[in-house]
Amino acid sequence: MNILVLIHNQVNTGPYLKVIEMCQALTFLENDVTLFATSSTRRIVIKKIKYGNLKIYEFPDMLWGKLRQGIDLWNIVVRIYYSLKLEFDIVHAIDCRPVVILPAILVKKIKKIPLIISWWDLFGSGGTSNSRSGKYYAYSFGKVETFFEEHFRKYADYSTCVSSYLFNKLIILGIAPTKINLMRVGCRVDLKYLSINKSVFRDRLSLPQEIKIFCFLGSLFKSDKELFVNSLEVLNNNLSQQIFIIVIGTNSITTKQYPNIIIKSLGILGNIEEMKNYLHASDFGLMPMKINIANKARWPSKATDYWAAGLPVISTSISDFDILFKSYMLGILSKNDKPEDFALVMQEAIEMNESKYKEIQKSIIDYVRNNLDWRVLSNGLNSIYMGLK
Secondary structure, three states, X not given: OEEEEEEEEEOOOHXXXXXXXXXXXXXXXXXXXXXXXXXXXXXXXXXXXXXOOEEEXXXXXXOOHXXXXXXXXXXXXXXXXXXXXXXXXXXXXXXXXXXXXXXXXXHHXXXXXXXXXXXXXXXXXXXXXXXXXXXXXXXXXXXXXXXXXXXHHHHOOEEEEOOHHHHHHHHHOOOOHHHEEEOOOOEOOOHHHHOOOHHHHHHHOOOOOOXXXXXXXXXXXXXXXXXXXXXXXXXXXXXXXXXXXXXXXOOOOOOOOEOOEEEEEEEOOOOHHHHXXXXXXXXXXXXXXXXXXXXXXXXOHXXXXXXXXXXXXXXXXXXXXXXXXXXXXXXEEOXXXXXXXXXXXXXXXXXXXXXXXXXXXXXXXXXXXXXXXXXXXXXXXXXXXXXXX
């Protein structure tokens, strides 16, 4: 089967890397996959890359900075030209930014092939963009973004989404439940890392051996960062021993010195292998996130990365975590999103005995292998494709 996958994201961003994993898993099922993404630097000319049965087109974009978000007219025009020039059996749009949805609908209409639309994040209607940009954005460009995000869903022959919130929103938009599949963003399960003792990774990275290490991966909204910092202040006052926190990504949590908390901010790492080393050297993954619309609608990919490394997650009740954590032993949820409660579950993690930790870790690995491994998810996607042909 020849599949076209479209995303608005720039290459080498977190969502791009997740889609690459998805596409590669689909090629292992003897599909030919073409991925349209946005170049991080090019303004005029496209770049083509081929990895076996996966072909990647990096499209130019005339905008810059935060404006390089899937709205550029030149990017749209070039994508339309190549999407109509090439032959496909299925078109799969990840979200509905203009550079994604306009070529996708044209391909569906002109070539008369099925269209699948996935919903991986809520940008408008109180979602991610509103949380990043504030209320003025919500009443200006946010309305345009919400229109694109919601209006074109009806053109899908089938829809997937990452959370119950988005599942219910699709139903409100008029999509039949039988045409929706709740499918999380997956990961690669690498058993060779899980078989290595944490002490080996800690030696390799010059990290302390005898204390608990927490890891935070990715970025945070302003309100989430405030929760994180305030939680650390509460925790520090109650600690009788030192702990170590690794921060990977664009956030720097070094606004204050904590006598009992050592913080190592690494910034953006050079490659995925380095990130995996730090994750496997850690004991727990942190997700200090406010319980709001943006965080309830999403499936944070950092959770999948933590679990792929066998790390129990310390989190607030975002996404579908309240349901999942009752069904599977995946970590510890705080009662709410107050600093005192998040500090309390971090303290609980610090005091967890080895037997309990190993029991949770085994449950996590089983859950990931059966539910989040891209090899499992790609089989489900492939079945959807075959059913639409």
